[in-house]
Amino acid sequence: MALISSPLGAPVRAVARIRASVHVKLLAGFLLITLLFIAITAVSLRAVRETARQTDLLDQAQVRVGWSRQIEHALAMQMHFTSMALLAQSEDSVGLILRENNRFNDTLARLETAAPPEERALIQAIRVAQDDAMATVADIANAVRDRRMADAMTALRTRQEPIYQKIETLVGSLVAAEDTRMASLRRSIAAAQARSLRQMAGFAVAAVAVALIAGFVISWSFILPVREFHGFLSQVAEGRFGGSVAVPNRDEFGALAERMNWMSGELRRLDDEQRVAAATLRGLNDRLELASRAKSEFLANMSHELRTPLNAILGFTEIMLDELYGEVPPNLREPLVDIQTNGRHLLRLINDVLDLSKIEAGRLELGVDEYSVQEIVDVVHASLRSLAIEKGLAFSVWVAPDIPPARGDGRRITQCLMNLAGNALKFTRHGRVEIDVRLDEGWLTYRVSDTGIGIPKEEVENIFAEFRQVDTTITREYGGTGLGLSITKRLVEMHGGRIGVESELGRGSRFFFTVPLHADGGPA
């Protein structure tokens, strides 16, 4: 198979060779696919978590920037209130300065706890500067209280302002540091997102590929043995026994293959045995056939030997009855007629037995020729009319018009119709006997209907067998051996036709046979 030699052949065989049930293999396949999807989910979850953490950091940095701005604001307010104290020449503003200072310190403390370690030094510096600033504020406040306005002004200008400027610079650098940090965070978030997108896509593609390959390999590891089985079973169906299936599978298919091989061997053995038996039977049959043929041949050759003395018996009787030897005394006429009747009966018997033996030996040949249906019916009608009149039966015939000349053995067909009509007259006491013939789509149907004694249902099957008679009392009355129907049946079948009967006990029978309009004969 092409697949076995393709690159996937090796894994297919490998999977087939795994010693596990089909169930387990399928389960493993699905499990593998499930695991791949779990892995994809895990990767994407991790990426989401990473992004969330970075976003958190960004948020914190933003909060810190906010705080730094608050510090700047508090500082400005301090400066403002210090200037106000100077201008108003009162200490009242000092309380406000302290409030701003507190706010400054609070915010700075929060910033300090939240800030990353590298910013701690900067914050420390701010705190020191602020402490300086507060000391200066105290000095200025003292100077204002003592009305030393010039000193206060000097302190403000020479000490306080430089400190505030310093603080402002420090806060500025703090904000700048946070800004840089935020920018780098934003960059890394974008990078992480791109990376996880790539990872996920890669994983998905890999998962689909692995799932496809696994599905392909597993399914082929099942399909291949099934194909093998199919081929093997086709062989068996064609009557070629003894072949075997070879599959690499060690699963249920492997077990099945083993059973099939066993079965194949068994079939082979049975086939051989049967062949031997058939040959023996054939030999036996040939010998039997030979014997039966010899017997029938003997009977057929007897035909003329039997007829010659019978010819003398019937001939002498007839010329005596015709008074060729002179007048027949009245008391001798009846025994002479009895001799004639029995002689004729003996003749019919001889004819029937010889017919049957010839048919059985396969030596009866049909003399196929053109014949006229009307003529046959007329011959039968003419030869049986006197019997019908004698019994007081109505006897009529009907042949469908326009039946073309038929082909077949006309005399055998006559014999068949004669047998059926003879039976009908024989087994009918009152009423009528009718013969009719019709043509339907190339088939001729000859029918003989009577109003006679009929045939019991259970006997209908049997009457076509040799020597089968329903009621021998009638036979004793009219003669007969039970060969008529069996010969008729065989002759009809030799014409490629069939015979049948419908009958009702006590009401009558209808016998019919159907033959092709153009029968070519040949062995039945």
Next chain:
Amino acid sequence: MRDRTVLHIEDNEYNRKIVRQLLSRTSYRLLEAADGEEGLAVAQRELPDLILMDVQLPKLSGLDATRLLRADPRTAKIPLVVVTSFALSGDDRRAIDAGASAYLAKPYSPRDLMALIHRFLPEN
């Protein structure tokens, strides 16, 4: 004009006797033969007007004798009736093929035989 001659070739004495009886009251002259060879010799010597030939005869079968008679120009035209075994046995066809003018199935009715003789050979 001499009487019409009928040659009956038949090995069975009783059957010959029947024909003898049948023709005894007619003007036909009857010749008899009991086997095929004798029948052939008598026919060629006497040149009868009608031949009745049984199909199964000792020495030379009725059909072979018929063929020989038909081959002989002196006897080729003589009406010849073959007495066959059985109307349905195929003998009749073989008889006609051998050259018979007609056939009669055995056992025959003496009346039918007389009718056949009259047909081929009207009595004078």
